[in-house]
Structures are given as structure tokens and as C-alpha cells.
Amino acid sequence: MSVQAVTGATDVAAAILPKRGGFAGSLSDLLWRRPGLLLFLMLAPPLLWLGVVYIGSLIALLAQSFFSIDEFSGLISRELTLKTYGDLFQAANLDIIVRTVTMAALVTLASAVVAFPIAYYAARYARGKWKALFYLGVMLPLWSSYLVKIYAWKLILAKEGILTWLFAKLHLSWLLDSWLSLPVVGGNSLSVSFTGTFIVFVYVWLPFMILPIQAALERVPGNLVEASSDLGASPGQTFRNVLFPLALPGIVAGSIFTFSLTLGDYIIPQIIGTSRLFIGQAVYAQQGTAGNIPLAAAFTVVPIVIMGFYLWGAKRMGAFDAL
Amino acid sequence: MRSDRSQSAPRGLKIAAAAGLAFLHLPILLIFVYAFTTEEKSYQWPPPGLTTQWFAATWARPDVWQALGLSVQVAAISTAIALVLGTLCAAAVSQTRFFGREAISLLVILPIALPGIITGIALRSAFSLAEIPFSFWTIVLGHATFCVVVVYNNAVARFRRTSGSLIEASMDLGADGFQTFRHVILPNIGTALLAGGMLAFALSFDEVIVTTFTAGQQQTLPIWMLEELVRPRQRPVTNVVAMIVVLATLLPILAAYYLTREGDQIAGAGK
Structure with a gap:
């Protein structure tokens, strides 16, 4: 449909119909004659909102990471400096970054392993009613309350909770105890160990991994798999x-979500985990109790940069077509 | 083409898929059992006894009602704003081609693509730079920003399937732009907007990470729950609230699913 054809149509209409009266009528005619104006009116409100509220805030945040805090007075000096980024690369802060990125990578791997069979079954074998059931079976946990999901795991992982009970019933308490006595992954109980944090991360982000894998597998023709086995492949x-x-x-598309969400989360490790911080918690502590907004802002730049590289790599692998 | 031969899945795959789904659902079901437990001080399993007294106790708690009221108001207004902005944006992007179209899609998706803590702290530092005090509207500001994308996604998908010639036909038949919108466009995208609106409502109703940065001293229901998780006061009441939240988010999700299921979300369902 070309613009000429459309204006031609209105010319004909104008020849037959009387000119529209009233404010609404002439406004409507004006917008029809000038599609550019209509486009502008449609785009202005959302762009103003997102541009001013969101992008404006992001720029305000980035700007603050170049401010610094005066160590003696605790006041923020609004002079541009790289001192805050220097603080960011202290050993303690680097520890936090390495810990968070390691956790994000492990969570991503585990989610992919758990998600694949569900996605594959839903894409290849489920039909009709079962297909709908699988879809809802993934969508409901995805959309149900984030805090309630974490709370449920607090109940499950508690020392007196159902998991300890289950291990005892199966006479496997020794297994749980020896796991908990391991240095890094263990702890007093599962709900105060990295193992607990890891399980909850996998649980909460799993649906974000299933959906893109399923979308990718839907596009794999079934006879490709048959051909492969006909040709003798195990x-x-x-x-x-x-x-x-x-x-x-x-x-890869799913891993964008699992990785990014794990990098930025501060509630899961706060409620289920050890006292050792993750990036999100560090940001929260720096801006809250410590009052060091420049360092908090510098910390948030870390996930932005990591995700920037990640998205760039994912785009090169064609992951965005699977979203 | 997909093979029509009906095959059954290998047993290992069946077990793995079933185990995965159980892993996704059992924890939420567990909440329902805990809402009836008589145990007050710990998360003991199995529950020593069952009771319904905590429902009455929760009903009598003014702080729960206040938090619930605030959450519903915030979600309603954020959804209304997101519906207007998301639909406008979707209409512009899908009906016309213009320079920077891709950038707009990216801009809309960015608030949920970046971790919530970044959105939260960015808004907070902007408020503090502009010296805006925390209020009801600072919460709405944050929520509407990330709700736009949900409405936008639903509306864009529907616009793509709505033929542009319908609009031209309406105009040719003498309807003005507003009549066309009222009688042709709106009925076509209505269910998609309803679905998008419900999901936006659910998203806002449940949001906690951005809200902790923009709420100040006010308590939405998720913030109330977070407080209870960090410093438990009356665990059984938290159990009951958690169960009610699960049920309350279940309904809009199911409704949104039935409103859009003819669409492309479940592509391949009938193949």
C-alpha cells in the first residue's frame, strides 16, 4: 500500500462526502492528511515517559558513579573522578563480583540441563490438551509471586523442614550432613548455604529458560530427528x-535471562544464603546503610557491562530470533 | 513438516520432563499446607496439626489490609498508564515504518531486560537528585515503566495479525479516525489489551525489587512479605497471605491465557 493510493482514496471520499464538521471531525481529517503528525502524537507520550523517567534515571545513576564520597565527612562531592571505580577494584569488592558471576554461570548451566527435557517433551511429544497443560505448567510458576516462591523454599530448606524430613525417611541423613559439612557449599542448614541459594535461583529462573528452548525446538522438524536415527545415529x-x-x-536466549537476573538479584541471597554478599546486596548495602551512592552506582555498572558483552555475543549467535 | 506418526517419548525423557514440572509446582503447593498448620514458631514438617484459625487472624490484621489496598491502587493506576503508553507505542511501531523503529522496541524492553536493581537504584538516585520526596506516585512511576513492555508485547502481536485493509475499508466507508478506532480497531485489539492489562497488573502487584527503592516508608503487599521474610513476626499469617497471593495471581494469568490462546503464543498447538 503506497501513500499515493491512500491519499487518492481520501480525495475520492472528499468528492463524495460532505466535509466533516466539528472539532473531532476536522482533527480526524487533519491527522489523516498528515500521517507524520499522527505518528508523532502516538509516539510522543511513551517516548517522553521512557526517555525522561527511565533513560534520564539511568544517566543520573551513571553520572553518580563518577562522583566520590569524602571518607571523613561522609558527604558526596560532586566532582568528576575515577576514584570510585578504583574502590570498586579492591580485593573485597572483586570477590563479590567473582562470586556473583560464578553463581550466575552455574545457575545458567543447571537451568539449561533441567529445562531441556521439559522443553523437548513439550515441543515434540505433547499434543492438544497436553500441550496446553505444559504451557500453563510453565507460565503459572513464571508469573506467580516471586516472594512467595522464595518463601516456599524457605519452608522447604529450613532445618526442621520437609527436605530434612525426607532425607531422614530415606535414611540418607548422612548424605545431607556430609554435604553440609563441605567448606564452600555447606553451612548450618540448607537455608543458610550457597547450595540453598543456588537451588532457589535455578527454581525461580527456570521458566525463563524453558520457554526460549521450547520455541527453538518447535522449529526443528521431527523428521530430522528420524532421519538421524535412520542413518544409524544413537x-x-x-x-x-x-x-x-x-x-x-x-x-543462549534463555541464558540471557537466567544470567542477567542472577547478576542483579539481591533478595534471594539475602533470604536464603550465607552472609557473604552478591553484587545486588552490595549495591543495596552501599546505597542504604553505607550511604555511598557513588560506589553503589559503580557496582551497577558491572552487570550492565557484563550483560552488554553477553548480549553482543548472543546476537552474533542468532539468539534473538529464538526469543 | 512435522511427522504425523504418533510416537511415544522415551521413558527417560518422560521422567525427566515430569520431574522438572514437579520441581516447578510442588513448592507452591506446599504453601497451601503450611497455611493450615498449627505450628507457630518454626517451619516444622510434617505439620503437628491442622487449623483454620489463621485465616481469621489474617482477616483481623489492619497492616495486611493497608498493604493490600496500596498494592491494588498502585497496580491499577500503573496498569492504566501502561495500557495507554503501550498501545500507542505498539500502534506506531506496527502500523508505520520510520527511522529508529528498532531503537524504540529496545527502549521499551530495556526496563525488564536490565536487572530490577538497576532500574530501582536509577530511579532512586534520580529522585534524590531532583529532590522528589517518596510518595504513592514515585511507586507508580517505577511500576508503569516496566509494565509498558507487557502491554506493548501483547498489542504488537495482535496488531501484526490485524489486517490494515480493515482500517482502510472503515475510512473508505466514511468513518472518521475516532469512529474507526472505536468500532474497528478497539474490538480487534480489545482482548489483547485485556490480557496485557491483566499481566501488567499481576507484574505490578508482585513487584518488590524496584519498589524497595521507590516506596520510602510505604508498604505494598510484597514489601510487607519481604519484611516478614527478613524478620518474621507471625509466621502463620505470612503463610496465609502467601497462599492468598498465589490464588490472586493465578486468576489473571489463567484469564490472560484464555484471552490470547487463539494467538501465536502457543504456535504449533494444533499441528
Whole structure:
């Protein structure tokens, strides 16, 4: 449809119909004659909102990371400096960054492993009613309350909770105890250990991994898998050489979410985990109790930079087509 | 083309998929059991006894009602703003081609693509730089920003499937722009907007990370729950509230699903 054709149509209409009266009528005619004005009126409110409220805030935040805090008075001096970024690379803060990125990577790997069978079954075998059931089965946990999900795991992982009970019933308490006595991953109980933090992260972000993998697998023709096995490949070989490469963009797309969400979360490690901080908690502590907004702002630049590189890599792998 | 031969899945795959789904759902179901427990001081399993007394105790708590009221108001107003902004943006992006179209899609998605803590602290530092005190409207400001994308996604998907020739036909038949919007466009995108609005409401109703930065001393329901999680006062009341929140978010999600299920979200369902 070209613009000429459209204006031609209005000329004809104008020849037949009387000119519209009233304010609304002439406004409508004006907008029809000038699509640019209509486009401007449609785009102005959302762009003003997102541009001013959101982008404006982000710039305000980035600007603050170049301010610094006076160590003696505790006041923020509004002079541009890189001193705050120097503080960011102290050993204690680097520890926090490394810990968070490691956790994000492990959570991403584990989610991919757990998500794949669900996504594959839903994409290839589920039909009709089962398909809808699988879809809702992923959507409901995705949308149900984030805090309630964390709370549920606090109940499960508590020392007196259902998991300890289950291990005792199966006569496997020794296994749980020896796991908890391990240095880094262990702790007093699961709800105050990195293992607990890890399980909850995987649980909460899992639906974000299932949906893109399923979307990628939906596009794999079933006869491709059959052809592979007809040609003598074992199921393992089919998976490695056919399914996995085709699902990879979906996995990468899902990992954008699991990775980014883990990098920025501060509530899960606060409620289920040890006292050792993650990036999100460090940001929260710096801006709250410590009152060091420049350092908090500098900390938030870390996930932004990491995600920038991650998105760039993901785009090159074609992950955005799977979203 | 997909093979029509009906095959059954290998047993290992079935077990893994079922276990995955159980992992997703059992924890939430557990909340329902805990809402009836007689145990007050710990998270003991199995519950020593069952009771319904905590429902009455929760009903009598004014702080729960206040938090609930604030959450509903914030979610309603944020959803209304998001509906207007998201629909406008979706209409502009899907009906016309212009320079910077891709950038606008990115701009809309950015507030949920970046971790919530960044949105939260960015808003907070902007408020403090501009010396805006925390109020009801600072919460709404944050919520509406990330709700736009949900409405936008639903509306864009529907606009793509709505033929542009319908609008031209309406105009050719003499309707003005407003009549066309009222009688042609709105009925076509109505259910998509309703679905998007419900999801935006659920998103806002549940949001906690951005809200902790923009609420000041006010308590929305998620902030109330967070306080209870960090410093438990009356655990059984928290259990009951958690169960009610699960039920309250379940309904809009199911409704949104039925409103859009003819659409492209479940592509391949009937193949």
C-alpha cells in the first residue's frame, strides 16, 4: 500500500462526502492528511515517559558513579573522578563480583540441563490438551509471586523442614550432613548455604529458560530427528549432532535471562544464603546503610557491562530470533 | 513438516520432563499446607496439626489490609498508564515504518531486560537528585515503566495479525479516525489489551525489587512479605497471605491465557 493510493482514496471520499464538521471531525481529517503528525502524537507520550523517567534515571545513576564520597565527612562531592571505580577494584569488592558471576554461570548451566527435557517433551511429544497443560505448567510458576516462591523454599530448606524430613525417611541423613559439612557449599542448614541459594535461583529462573528452548525446538522438524536415527545415529549422537546445535540459540536466549537476573538479584541471597554478599546486596548495602551512592552506582555498572558483552555475543549467535 | 506418526517419548525423557514440572509446582503447593498448620514458631514438617484459625487472624490484621489496598491502587493506576503508553507505542511501531523503529522496541524492553536493581537504584538516585520526596506516585512511576513492555508485547502481536485493509475499508466507508478506532480497531485489539492489562497488573502487584527503592516508608503487599521474610513476626499469617497471593495471581494469568490462546503464543498447538 503506497501513500499515493491512500491519499487518492481520501480525495475520492472528499468528492463524495460532505466535509466533516466539528472539532473531532476536522482533527480526524487533519491527522489523516498528515500521517507524520499522527505518528508523532502516538509516539510522543511513551517516548517522553521512557526517555525522561527511565533513560534520564539511568544517566543520573551513571553520572553518580563518577562522583566520590569524602571518607571523613561522609558527604558526596560532586566532582568528576575515577576514584570510585578504583574502590570498586579492591580485593573485597572483586570477590563479590567473582562470586556473583560464578553463581550466575552455574545457575545458567543447571537451568539449561533441567529445562531441556521439559522443553523437548513439550515441543515434540505433547499434543492438544497436553500441550496446553505444559504451557500453563510453565507460565503459572513464571508469573506467580516471586516472594512467595522464595518463601516456599524457605519452608522447604529450613532445618526442621520437609527436605530434612525426607532425607531422614530415606535414611540418607548422612548424605545431607556430609554435604553440609563441605567448606564452600555447606553451612548450618540448607537455608543458610550457597547450595540453598543456588537451588532457589535455578527454581525461580527456570521458566525463563524453558520457554526460549521450547520455541527453538518447535522449529526443528521431527523428521530430522528420524532421519538421524535412520542413518544409524544413537540417541546420544542425535542429541549431540542434531538437536543440541539447533536448540543452542534458544539456550543462549534463555541464558540471557537466567544470567542477567542472577547478576542483579539481591533478595534471594539475602533470604536464603550465607552472609557473604552478591553484587545486588552490595549495591543495596552501599546505597542504604553505607550511604555511598557513588560506589553503589559503580557496582551497577558491572552487570550492565557484563550483560552488554553477553548480549553482543548472543546476537552474533542468532539468539534473538529464538526469543 | 512435522511427522504425523504418533510416537511415544522415551521413558527417560518422560521422567525427566515430569520431574522438572514437579520441581516447578510442588513448592507452591506446599504453601497451601503450611497455611493450615498449627505450628507457630518454626517451619516444622510434617505439620503437628491442622487449623483454620489463621485465616481469621489474617482477616483481623489492619497492616495486611493497608498493604493490600496500596498494592491494588498502585497496580491499577500503573496498569492504566501502561495500557495507554503501550498501545500507542505498539500502534506506531506496527502500523508505520520510520527511522529508529528498532531503537524504540529496545527502549521499551530495556526496563525488564536490565536487572530490577538497576532500574530501582536509577530511579532512586534520580529522585534524590531532583529532590522528589517518596510518595504513592514515585511507586507508580517505577511500576508503569516496566509494565509498558507487557502491554506493548501483547498489542504488537495482535496488531501484526490485524489486517490494515480493515482500517482502510472503515475510512473508505466514511468513518472518521475516532469512529474507526472505536468500532474497528478497539474490538480487534480489545482482548489483547485485556490480557496485557491483566499481566501488567499481576507484574505490578508482585513487584518488590524496584519498589524497595521507590516506596520510602510505604508498604505494598510484597514489601510487607519481604519484611516478614527478613524478620518474621507471625509466621502463620505470612503463610496465609502467601497462599492468598498465589490464588490472586493465578486468576489473571489463567484469564490472560484464555484471552490470547487463539494467538501465536502457543504456535504449533494444533499441528
